[in-house]
Structures are given as C-alpha cells and as structure tokens.
Amino acid sequence: MVDRLITDARIVEPTGVTTGDIAIDDGTIADVGPDVAKRYDADDRIDADDMVALPGVVDIHNHMHDEALFPDGIDFGSQTASAVAGGVTTVIELPTQTPVTSPEAFREKREACEDLSHVDFGLVAGNVEDADIDVEDIMAAGTRDFKTFTAEPYLADDATIVEVMAEVGAAGGKVRVHCETQGILDHAREQIEGDDPEVYPDSRPLEAELDAINRVGWFAEYADCPLHVVHVSSGSGAREGGRFKSRANVPVTLETCPHYLAFSDDDVADLGPFLKVNPSLKSVDEVERLWDAVQDGTIDLIASEHFPTYREERERGWEDIWEPYAGLPSIETMLEFLVSEGVHEDRLTWPRLAELVSARPAREAGVYPKKGSLRVGTDADIVLLRREAYEVSADDLEFVGGWTPYEGRQWTGRVDTVIADGEVAARDHRVLSSPGDGDFLAREPLR
Ligand SMILES: [Zn+2]
Known part of the structure; x- marks a missing residue:
C-alpha cells in the first residue's frame, strides 16, 4: 500500500x-x-x-519577499503559491532591496518565509555592496550563495567584488553576479532623451553585459571563487561566458531567463512598461543565438528571475518609463513557456528541458538528487x-x-x-x- x-x-x-x-x-x-x-x-x-x-521545477533565481519594498499582498506566501501553480516545487530566493548580509538578517528572513512558503525553499545572501561581512557565519545559517552587482542600484566596486569572491571562495561558497558595466550604462543613459518605453532598451547596451561577464570571469579566476552569472540576456553574452567556462580553473555557470528567449527589443513598442527588465531585451538575432546557447549547453540552466508588481504600478510606465521597477512576473509561466515555445517548437528536447529547469539548478543549489530528480527515495x-x-x-x-x-x-x-x-x-x-x-x-x- x-x-x-x-x-x-x-x-x-x-x-x-x-x-x-x-x-x-x-x-x-x-x-x-x-x-x-x-x-x-x-x-x-x-x-x-x-x-x-517531469521532476518538479527548481527555480534558483526569484524575488518574492521584501517587506520594505513589495506592497500588501505580495510576499512569500502569494508568490510561492504562484510558483507551485506553475510547476515550481523548489525556490531559491534572492534579496531585493532589504540586504541579507548578516546571520541575523538571514535567520529573520528564513523565519518569515517558513511561515508563508508553499514549497521547500532556500535563500541567497546579498546584495553585497561592502566586503565587510561575516561570510562564514552567514553560510553557517544555511546558504552558500552571495549576490553582488556591477551596476546600480546595488553597485559594488571592483575591489569589493574581488574581496568578496576571495572570502566566499575560501569558505566554499559561490558568488552570483549581475553583469552590466555601470560606466557604459551611465554613458548610454546620457544619450537618451525622453521617457517613452521604446527608449529603454537603448539605455542598457549589449556591450555593458559583454564587458561585465568578461571582467567578473577574470575576478573569479583571480580570487579562486566559483562564479554564477545570473540572467544572461543575449546570445553574445552566453558566448562570452562560454569562452570563460572552458578556460577557467574555477566553476562558472551561466543562467538565462524565459523572457530573454521569448521577447526581443522589437516587442517593446507593443508592450512598453510590461517588458521593462534589467538587463534589457536585446535584438531578434541575439534571441536566436541565445536559443542556440540553451540547446548546445553553453547556458547551464534557466531561472525565472521572477519580480512581482501590480498592473497599476506598471501602467505608469507608459507615461514615464524610468518610473516603475524593472522585472517581470514569470515563475508561474516559465515551464509552460519552455514546453510550448521550446519543446513543442522543436527548440528543446524533453530531457534537455528537465536538465535546464530541474536537475541542473538542483545541483547548482546543492539539493540534488533530493530535488530535481525522480529517483527512488527522493522527495x-x-x-x-x-x-x-x-x-x-x-x-x-x-x-x-x-x-x-x-x-x-x-x-x-x-x-x-x-x-x-x-x-x-x-x-x-x-x-x-x-x-x-x-x-x-x-x-x-x-x-
Ligand atoms: Zn534578480
């Protein structure tokens, strides 16, 4: 029985x-x-x-709980409900505005999320803007991942990123980096006049991503720290990261997200603020190259990078695209998108899909085969x-x-x-x- x-x-x-x-x-x-x-x-x-x-989806990049940032009704309860509705049975959540850079902050967030979560979950520490944190004590609280940025609004300077990588690498952790070079973003933004949604992609050029992936690759190699590049938004970015994966002496993993496969900058004319996301959407050619990188293994895994906002919040972006938050709700639709527009359109095989959204992210999170497999004895x-x-x-x-x-x-x-x-x-x-x-x-x- x-x-x-x-x-x-x-x-x-x-x-x-x-x-x-x-x-x-x-x-x-x-x-x-x-x-x-x-x-x-x-x-x-x-x-x-x-x-x-399929093994339940393991989503290792999402933003779902921040009492100081998200409005009423948006918290770990409602967002993990959205996750499980879409087939996601494990989430690894990242900080948004409120820092999780001390053991106390980590435990406080863990407790709040335990009361609310519909699914098994882990947490990432961050956003690290200052290297003066107690890496080992934070890891002892139950994580091995630290998030840092090469861009605003959580920009860490190069020396800080290198220092954090050295500490995290020595302690057996991994650093996840948002890769866009702020200097390029600053210059691009200055060239732009107006506040129409269609100008938004031009404010975050492809080259900002390429430069940052390349530089943080060398940082990781120098600091002897495993590196995870979050939300690669372009085929060229995947290629840049892929070159690094083959030559680096430290593990390098590359993640992309459903929206970078589903939309190009051409779609912004129609969808405006409903496609405001960082990094921004790239050209149709870059989208095609990114699918290639997903198929051939250059991209290791797909994560949702879920970021919840209410529709009314977003609507304001038609008037002024600089105003609403960037980020898309995507955890509930990720799997159905990848099946419908990936597997059923012959861009992915079923086994490759299972690797991209279940097995590989579970290994990346350190929860495989308990999660991400259908083996006897596992969850x-x-x-x-x-x-x-x-x-x-x-x-x-x-x-x-x-x-x-x-x-x-x-x-x-x-x-x-x-x-x-x-x-x-x-x-x-x-x-x-x-x-x-x-x-x-x-x-x-x-x-
Ligand atoms: Zn994120």
Whole structure:
C-alpha cells in the first residue's frame, strides 16, 4: 500500500523519456518504472495517460519577499503559491532591496518565509555592496550563495567584488553576479532623451553585459571563487561566458531567463512598461543565438528571475518609463513557456528541458538528487503536463499582480497537476497547498 500512484505517464529525466508509473509514499518516491502500478495498491491514483511527468521545477533565481519594498499582498506566501501553480516545487530566493548580509538578517528572513512558503525553499545572501561581512557565519545559517552587482542600484566596486569572491571562495561558497558595466550604462543613459518605453532598451547596451561577464570571469579566476552569472540576456553574452567556462580553473555557470528567449527589443513598442527588465531585451538575432546557447549547453540552466508588481504600478510606465521597477512576473509561466515555445517548437528536447529547469539548478543549489530528480527515495516533487491549445491570460493565473507579459500568446503545454513533497499542491493553476507547507533547505558549502 502506498499513498499515491501516477500511472502511464511519459516520464522525463535528463537521461531520457520512458513510459511508466510512479509510486509515492510518505512524501518520497517509493518506486518508478514500467509496471510499478501492478505491484501496489494506493489511496489515490492519478491516470497520467497522455501526460508528461517531469521532476518538479527548481527555480534558483526569484524575488518574492521584501517587506520594505513589495506592497500588501505580495510576499512569500502569494508568490510561492504562484510558483507551485506553475510547476515550481523548489525556490531559491534572492534579496531585493532589504540586504541579507548578516546571520541575523538571514535567520529573520528564513523565519518569515517558513511561515508563508508553499514549497521547500532556500535563500541567497546579498546584495553585497561592502566586503565587510561575516561570510562564514552567514553560510553557517544555511546558504552558500552571495549576490553582488556591477551596476546600480546595488553597485559594488571592483575591489569589493574581488574581496568578496576571495572570502566566499575560501569558505566554499559561490558568488552570483549581475553583469552590466555601470560606466557604459551611465554613458548610454546620457544619450537618451525622453521617457517613452521604446527608449529603454537603448539605455542598457549589449556591450555593458559583454564587458561585465568578461571582467567578473577574470575576478573569479583571480580570487579562486566559483562564479554564477545570473540572467544572461543575449546570445553574445552566453558566448562570452562560454569562452570563460572552458578556460577557467574555477566553476562558472551561466543562467538565462524565459523572457530573454521569448521577447526581443522589437516587442517593446507593443508592450512598453510590461517588458521593462534589467538587463534589457536585446535584438531578434541575439534571441536566436541565445536559443542556440540553451540547446548546445553553453547556458547551464534557466531561472525565472521572477519580480512581482501590480498592473497599476506598471501602467505608469507608459507615461514615464524610468518610473516603475524593472522585472517581470514569470515563475508561474516559465515551464509552460519552455514546453510550448521550446519543446513543442522543436527548440528543446524533453530531457534537455528537465536538465535546464530541474536537475541542473538542483545541483547548482546543492539539493540534488533530493530535488530535481525522480529517483527512488527522493522527495516526491513532480509536475504533470498535458498537451492542450490555449491562449495565455493573466485571469487564469494564481499570480496576484493581474498581468503577464505573455498575455494573448497561443500555447500548447499546460501544467495539469503539481505534487510537492508527495501531496497534490496545485491543479490547473488552482493552489491546494497552504502557507507553511514548505520547509527551509539548509545548503552545505561546496568544498
Ligand atoms: Zn534578480
């Protein structure tokens, strides 16, 4: 007897696709493979004939909780609900405005999020603007990742980034860097007149990203610190980072986000402030090159870089694009986008998708194979997808902000059922889990 059986699914892992059943008991995967269902009785059976079963998505870059910044209704509770509705069963959250640069601040945020979270979660420390932090004590509180920036509004100077890398590398951690060179951004901004949304991409040139990726690569090599480049926005940026991956003596990982694959700067004319994001969107050619880099392994993983705002907040950007925050709500739509416009359009295989959004990010976060796999004995985090044609509408999403940049797109991959820690947590974007269901994931040093 087991708690739950999923039967006749196409089971996807990075190693391939098989047809079979998954037995779930006591929150973990008890058995998986062909004919498993014949060997067990279950309290609950889910017929997954015609459906695909993936390991639950592990999203390692998102912004979801900041009491000083986000308005009422936007917190770790509502945002992890949006996550689980979209098939994301593990989140690693990053600081936004409020710094998490002391063990006390880390524990305080952990406690607040534990009360609210629908899914298992970890936290990243940052944003580090000053190297005078207690790296080892912060890591002992349960993280191994530190976020820093080469650009405003959390700009750290070069010497600070190098110093932080030296300390974090020595302690067995990893530094994540937002890569755009501020000097180029400053110059570009000065050339721009007006406040129309269409000028925004020109304020953040491609070369700012290329220069910063190259420089922080050398910083990491010099400081002997593993480096994670967040939100690479261009194919050329991926290539720059890829060259570094092959020559560096430290681990370098490259992340991109769904919006850099879904939109180009051409789309800004229509969508205006609803595509305001940093780094900015790049040309159609760069988008195509970025898909190539996702396919060929130059890009290691995809993360949502979810940033929640209400629709009214964004609307103000039609008048003045410099006013609203940059960032897009994307955690709930990431998987359906990658299935619909990636797998179903022959730009990704199912196994590559499982690698990009589950297995690889779980390894990066230090939670593999507990998370990001469908192996026996690991946490039963599973997303079932069905093939169905539909038009994307914010009305159908759990996200409380009332908008999505994907509004009106015609998609074919739909999240049917989401299982987190063995329980049915969402069906058809309706959330069945509760705040507090998720546990904190303390993550160990790399070395
Ligand atoms: Zn971010």
